[in-house]
Amino acid sequence: MTTTINKPQPTPTSISQRFWEAAREKVLVVQHCSNCDHHIFYPRNLCPYCWSDSLNWVTASGAAGLAAFTVIHKPGHPAFVEDTPYVVALVDLAEGPRMLTNVHAPSEQIRVGMALRLDWEDRGDFILPIFRMTNENPGGSPA
Amino acid sequence: MKGDAAIVGIAELAPVRRTHGATTLGMIAEVAAQAVFDAGLEPGAIDGLLVGPQVGETPQHVPATVAEYLGLQPTMANVVDLGGASGAGMAWRAAAAIASGMCETVLCVLANTREDVPPRSPNRNPIREMDVPFGASGANVAYALIAQRHMHEYGTTSEQLAKAVVAQRHNAQCNPSAVFHGVPLTVEDVLNSPMVASPMHLYEVVMPCAGGAAFVVTSAARARQLKHDPVRIAGAGEKVTHRSIACAPDLTIGPLKNAIMRAYQQAGVGPEQMDLLSLYDCYSIMLAITVEDAGFCPKGHGGPWLAEHNLTYSGDMPLNTHGGQLSFGQADLAGGMSHIIEAVRQLRGNTTDRQIAGAEWALVTGNGATMSEATALILHRGER
Numbered sequence: 001m002t003t004t005i006n007k008p009q010p011t012p013t014s015i016s017q018r019f020w021e022a023a024r025e026k027v028l029v030v031q032h033c034s035n036c037d038h039h040i041f042y043p044r045n046l047c048p049y050c051w052s053d054s055l056n057w058v059t060a061s062g063a064a065g066l067a068a069f070t071v072i073h074k075p076g077h078p079a080f081v082e083d084t085p086y087v088v089a090l091v092d093l094a095e096g097p098r099m100l101t102n103v104h105a106p107s108e109q110i111r112v113g114m115a116l117r118l119d120w121e122d123r124g125d126f127i128l129p130i131f132r133m134t135n136e137n138p139g140g141s142p143a
Numbered sequence: 144m145k146g147d148a149a150i151v152g153i154a155e156l157a158p159v160r161r162t163h164g165a166t167t168l169g170m171i172a173e174v175a176a177q178a179v180f181d182a183g184l185e186p187g188a189i190d191g192l193l194v195g196p197q198v199g200e201t202p203q204h205v206p207a208t209v210a211e212y213l214g215l216q217p218t219m220a221n222v223v224d225l226g227g228a229s230g231a232g233m234a235w236r237a238a239a240a241i242a243s244g245m246c247e248t249v250l251c252v253l254a255n256t257r258e259d260v261p262p263r264s265p266n267r268n269p270i271r272e273m274d275v276p277f278g279a280s281g282a283n284v285a286y287a288l289i290a291q292r293h294m295h296e297y298g299t300t301s302e303q304l305a306k307a308v309v310a311q312r313h314n315a316q317c318n319p320s321a322v323f324h325g326v327p328l329t330v331e332d333v334l335n336s337p338m339v340a341s342p343m344h345l346y347e348v349v350m351p352c353a354g355g356a357a358f359v360v361t362s363a364a365r366a367r368q369l370k371h372d373p374v375r376i377a378g379a380g381e382k383v384t385h386r387s388i389a390c391a392p393d394l395t396i397g398p399l400k401n402a403i404m405r406a407y408q409q410a411g412v413g414p415e416q417m418d419l420l421s422l423y424d425c426y427s428i429m430l431a432i433t434v435e436d437a438g439f440c441p442k443g444h445g446g447p448w449l450a451e452h453n454l455t456y457s458g459d460m461p462l463n464t465h466g467g468q469l470s471f472g473q474a475d476l477a478g479g480m481s482h483i484i485e486a487v488r489q490l491r492g493n494t495t496d497r498q499i500a501g502a503e504w505a506l507v508t509g510n511g512a513t514m515s516e517a518t519a520l521i522l523h524r525g526e527r
Contacts, residue, residue, distance in 0.1 A: 008280075011272045013200075014164035042273045045169040048214025051176045051186045068292040068394055071341040076281030088279045088340075090288055090389055100274045100389040107341075112295040128276055 007079040009124050016043040018057055023127050026120045028062055030097055031055040041097035062118030063094040064131055071107045091116060091131055102130045109133065148238035152182025162256040167198045168212045168268075170254035175213060179250065191240055191249030192217040192383070193233040196224040201268035204386055204512050208268055209252070211386040211515075216398070218405070219246040220383040220516070229253060244409070245381065270387045282425065283348060285388035285513035287340035290428035292394040294342055297443030301342055303450040304427035305333035307462065308347060308469055310454035311424070315466025317456065317497035322352055322472035347427035347469075354474025356484055367527050374490045377504075378410030378521035388513040395443075397429075398517035399508055400436035406506075407438075410521035414438045418502040419489050420460065421482040423510040424467040433508055456497040464489060464497050479509045483520070490524040 012020045019042075022029040031040040035052035039060075046053045069089040075081055087110060089103040103110060104119070116131040154177030156170060171194070179189060194209050201208045206220035219240045225232040230253065237249035274284075293299050312328040315321035328346065336345040366373035380402035385391050407413050414437055422433045431445030439460075440448040454462035465471050465485035468478045486505035488494050507520040 007278075008271075008275045010276050011267050013166045013169070013267070013272070015166065015169055016272060042269045044172065044212060046172050046176055046213075048212070051172075051179070051213070053176075068288040068295070070284060070287035070291055070343075071338075072278060072284065072287075073337065073341070074283075074339045075278055076283060077275065077278065080278040080280075083278060086278060088277060088284050088288070090394070098389050100277060100279055100387065102277050112292065123276060126276070130277075 005079045007123060008077065010126050010128070015045050019043050020126060022057075022059075023120070023129060026127060028060040028093075028118055028129050029057045030060050030093065030095060032058045032095075039093070039095040039097050041093070041099055058095075060118075061094050064091045064099075064116045064118065065094075066090075066103065066110065066112055066114045066116055066131075067092050067098060068112060069103060069110050089131070099129070101128075103132070104130060105133045148241050150234070152178045152180075152184065154178035154181055156254065160257070162258055164258075165256045166267075167200055167254055167256050168209065170256065171198070171209055171252050172213055174254055175250055175252045178252070184248065186214060188248050189213075189215055189250045190217050191219040191237060191246035193221055193223050193236055193249060193251045195229055195253045196222045200271075204516065207383050207386045207512050207516050210383050211390050212269070215250070216382060216384045216392070217246065218380070218382050218401070219249070220381065223251075245379075268386070274387055274389065282513065283340045283343065286426040286428055287343045288388055289394050289432070289514060290342050290426070293428060293431065293443075293445075296395055297446065299428075299431060299443075299446035301334055301344065301347075302330060303446035304347060304431060305330045305344075307430045307449040307454055308333055308427050310458070311463045311467040312470045313455050314461075314464045314497060315470035317495070318465050318471065321466040321470050322350060323466065323470040328470075343426060343428070349425045349468045349473040349478070352472035352474045352478070354472065354477050356474070356477040356480035358480070358483060358487065363525070366525065372491055372527065373525035374487045375523040375525040376520060377412070377523040378406035378408065379519065380405030380409070381518045383516050385515045386512055391513065391515065395432060397432055397436055397510070397514045399433055399510060399514075399519060402517045402519040403433075403437045403506065403508065406519040406521045410504075410523065412504060412521060414506075416504045417506045418461070418499055419464065419486060419505040420462045421486040421489075421505055421507045422463060422467075423479055423482060423508045424463060424469050425473065425478075425510065427469070429510060429514070430462070430467075432514070433510075437506060437508075456494075456499060461499050464494065464499065479511075482507050482509070483522075486520075486522050490522055492524075 033047035034054040036050040067090040087103045115134045233251035333346040382398035382401045384398045435445040456464040505522045509518040
């Protein structure tokens, strides 16, 4: 008998629950601080820039740029071995916040600065926000 | 006590029998903000942070996790773990830290949840929630992202980084305690080793080991009466900026930059005085970034700098003469202490066959989490 190791799912808190609920509807939401006008990710109960608690959920456009990436060959968690090689990336949302996520694209075409579009991936009880190349990146010319 | 510190802001949350879905981090943030605002201060005024251990969602890296949550970048960050005396313990540590010049305004904060059913997993922090589900478990991912970005911005190459790894391996051949003693290495070996997380090859990644380390600190007066020539802690600096690599303020400049500059300043020296670089090397890229942040070369020139200098114990700029953790081995938290032990050995002048002649000054660095917890020391060969 073989044992299947499941991929780790997100662990929502009372504060981040709204984010994962929206993700289940394939909507990317981030918090916006009405005091200092920053967009915030990951979800918090106060703004890390000004400490105001005047945070509202807003829908992000899904437009993003690539800040850095790595192609994982030896994952730290055994459940991801079947996906290797896969791309982990830091992605800057058009609204400002940076997310760690996956980019689905041929690794030889990935470039820092390239434009990305939001997509979604099923993960058990959750749907995770991931990113793909936009059509504006044929062959990838670095920004 | 030295100095004249005072308590200027207070806050408390009314005790409750049970919480319902609250997080410790959220409660810490709530009461911390109240206390800081009570003092009439802005968040930016806080440059010291004292927290309790084992904050509900995270068993390790607690100050960095709390600092990140609050958007703070303290120059002194610590856990105070004294049970019922923790609050009082924080008070004097804050005063001491202020008197010693490490920081000016310290936030001391403790909070806890009390759920009906405690969470099963010990790790419920933002990294577990937002990074791990994307296959980003462990430190390799963070440093691979840092290395990739450094290569993109500055043209740093794997070959330049490999040269530093090989120089350290050469040093390790004179250290019988090193896990890779008796195992020489070439640049080609490094470049041909399996890719772990691009652009990092296996031999650019530290090897986890078991082990231990310890040192004793005493007053200058007492030190003069003891067996060994004293090694002076001439300067120190610290900075904590984030926990997840996604929250790093910069991917190619580390908090060590600030910590090292403050350590130089306290010691009244600069890079030109250093006889030994004992630099934290969990991954090869940390060496390039640290020599840049330490002012040995302009930003982005770390790769060429490492490749152009002779970093062996007999070279023009000896680096990690014990082999560094990459060749000595990383015995968990004691791995970082190995850089202190080797620096003290060199400054005493009693290494066996890897001695730097007349070594007087050493730069020692420590680095935690995702290039986010940084401490620098300037050690100096003292006189009797």
